[in-house]
Amino acid sequence: MGGVAREGRPDSVGRAGDARRRRHVVVLIAFDGVQLLDVSGPAEVLTTANSYGARYDLHVVSPAGHDVRTSSGVRVGVDGSPAELPRRVDTLIVPGRRDWRRAVADTDLVHLTAALATRAPRVTSVCAGAFVLAEAGLLDGRRAATHWELARELAAAYPQVRVAADPLFVRDGPVVTSAGVTAGIDLALALVEDDHGAHLARDVARQLVVFMARPGGQSQFSKRLAPEPSEGTAVRRVMDTVTADPADDHSLDSLARQAGVSARHLGRLFRAETGMTPGQYVESVRLEAARALLEAGPGTVEEVARRAGFGSSESLRRVFQQHLGVAPTAYRARFRTAGDELRTEVPPNRVRRRDRGVGE
DSSP states (O other), X not given: OTTBOEEOOOOOHHHHHHHHHSOXXXXXXXXXXXXXXXXXXXXXXXXXXXXXXXXXXXXXXOTTSSOEEOTXXXXXXXXXXXXXXXXXXXXXXXXXXXXXXXXXXXXXHHHHHHHHHTTOSEEEEOTTHHXXXXXXXXXXXXXXXXXXXXXXXXXXXXXXXXXOSSOSEEEETTEEEEOXXXXXXXXXXXXXXXHHOHHHHHHHHHHHTOOSSOSBOGGGTSOOOOOOOOTTSHHHHHHHHHHHOTTSOOOHHHHHHHHTSOHHHHHHHHHHHHSSOHHHHHHHHHHXXXXXXXXXXXXXXXXXXXXXXXXXXXHHHHHHHHHHSSOHHHHHHHTOOHXXXXXXXXXXXXXXXXXOOTXX
């Protein structure tokens, strides 16, 4: 499963046979305000796997044993109360809600999570479900993933957790945490592969028309924003200059002259106020400019590279691979609008020619 941003992949071959011989009990905790896709995505993967020979016994429960209303307003039925669960639990899945503070303030939810975790050899979370695991003390000293917008909040609220902002999911021992919303599908496919091997997981991915291994990590979906220094500082003036024209000459010496300080001093100021060097900031601004151009316009990769300040499509491709894990052409295809797709649609018996330049 190369190409996807994930960590700690074990060899699943030895366990595949054992997993097929008995039912694998999965408990998914639902609660009011939970994100619907956090629940339905993993559930759909696991139940689809059953049609290909897996034996997942899925139980959806809520702390009080009542049906729940999700963040989208759709009601989800549960299979009963936690007291009705089988004694053996093989996998625990904890989804999240956007307002994670309300989730962690739900003591019944947190206590149920902690109790079931003692019975489950594998504990997982989807999106903001990582906050519930953290509140239950299950992520102390572990690496963990969550939605890219919530990564800083998770790190600030639970400093004992080592937050990984980019991977779609992270495995640290028996605990697996995933990124935002649809990454729960990536997580569930990885669990199926662990339990039943890549062939069955691939069948499930094909049936659901999803990536078996989604290219890249969360960075391709996030906005890479640097901290904003106060107005009037040398660093802020330099940042404004760079963002005004990313393609201009922004060498360290040029920026230092504009700021009226030495190159060495500008470097020290930048690191102190933004956590990055001037060169890293210039590259991040050019990357954002290129992303916007690829999303919005039909220009070639070479034109995008020139307008964003990279000079060549090869330089653009290198930066995209380094920071986003995908090529510029793959990024453009992934973030095209529906209108773009309709305008480029061709009859199935014709082959659309594509520019396969250096940036692809």
